Each structure stands twice: as structure tokens, then as C-alpha cells.
Amino acid sequence: MTTAQGGCLCGELRYEVQKQPLRTTICHCKFCQRATGGAYLVEPVFESADFTVIRGKAKRYTHVSEGSGKEVHIHFCDNCGTKLFLELERFEGLVGVYGGTFDNPNWLQITPQTTKHIFLEMAQQGTIIPPHFNTFNRHAFENDGTPIDATVFEEPHIIGVGEAVSKLTKPQV
Numbered sequence: 001m002t003t004a005q006g007g008c009l010c011g012e013l014r015y016e017v018q019k020q021p022l023r024t025t026i027c028h029c030k031f032c033q034r035a036t037g038g039a040y041l042v043e044p045v046f047e048s049a050d051f052t053v054i055r056g057k058a059k060r061y062t063h064v065s066e067g068s069g070k071e072v073h074i075h076f077c078d079n080c081g082t083k084l085f086l087e088l089e090r091f092e093g094l095v096g097v098y099g100g101t102f103d104n105p106n107w108l109q110i111t112p113q114t115t116k117h118i119f120l121e122m123a124q125q126g127t128i129i130p131p132h133f134n135t136f137n138r139h140a141f142e143n144d145g146t147p148i149d150a151t152v153f154e155e156p157h158i159i160g161v162g163e164a165v166s167k168l169t170k171p172q173v
Contacts, residue, residue: 042099
């Protein structure tokens with residue numbers, strides 16, 4: 001069995017997972033950009049039974065998703081403010097961890113077989129999407145659970161660069 005631990009900046013909250021995630025989602029939506037303060041969220045997803053808070057008690061903020069209309073429960077440290085994990089009404093029984101909160105974030109096996117990129121239509125310009133990963137302009141599933149066909153790039157794909165380059169190199173008239 002493979003386990004890993006993580007926690008918040010101040011150390012008051014600690015968690016442990018019992019195995020590699022079911023999947024890892026790299027989400028480029030505006031919510032995840034704002035929630036992380038970065039270009040995207042690396043979110044390994046675990047069954048609830050494989051995730052345990054081993055020290056402290058997280059505070060919870062509930063947000064309603066603009067996309068699905070379902071609740072997203074964000075669990076964070078009340079002392080230092082670090083966001084640690086999410087539970088989504090849309091995906092009951094699962095926990096999404098803020099990947100950067102692992103003691104060793106490189107513990108995650110991020111491969112084309114286990115990872116997908118979602119909400120590319122909202123990705124920040126210049127974001128590089130590696131080849132061979134399943135990607136989606138929005139979510140990977142319709143609100144009713146129907147899967148959406150993925151796009152897979154054969155070479156690294158740079159978000160928005162073609163538009164930016166054409167604007168910058170367009171001759172002035």
C-alpha cells in the first residue's frame with residue numbers, strides 16, 4: 001500500500017491518503033485559478049475512504065459552481081488559510097486534494113493514462129499543455145454524467161499563443 005501525507009503552511013492541519021489517486025484533474029477554470037492564485041489546480045482525486053485528516057479540523061467554505069449549479073465544499077486551515085481539499089456535490093464519495101499541499105508533490109504519478117486537463121477555454125494565455133493527455137474545452141462530463149469526447153494533442157500545445165503572435169506581428173496600417 002502506498003501512503004502520502006500533506007498539510008497546511010502552519011502545520012495545524014495534516015492529512016493522509018492511502019493510495020495513488022483514482023485520477024488527477026488539472027483544472028484551468030476561473031474558479032480554480034482564483035482558488036489557487038495560479039494558472040490552474042492540480043487536483044488528485046481520491047475515494048473518501050482513502051483520505052483522512054490526521055491532525056486538526058478544517059474549516060469549510062461552500063461555493064455554488066457556476067457551471068454545474070452544484071455545491072463545492074472547500075476545506076482550509078482557519079489559522080493560515082491554506083486550502084487543502086474539496087468535496088463536490090456533483091461527485092459524491094470523492095475528495096479532491098490541492099496537489100501542492102502534499103509534503104512531496106512529486107509523489108503523484110501524472111501521466112496521460114491517469115490525468116486530464118479540463119476547461120482549456122479558460123486557460124491562461126501561454127499555458128503549455130503536454131502531448132498525449134486527454135483535454136476538454138470545458139468539463140469532461142455533461143451535468144447529467146454523460147462523458148464528453150476528449151481532444152488529444154500530438155505535440156505540446158500552447159494556449160492562445162497563435163492569437164497573441166498574430167496580434168503582435170500584424171503590420172500597422
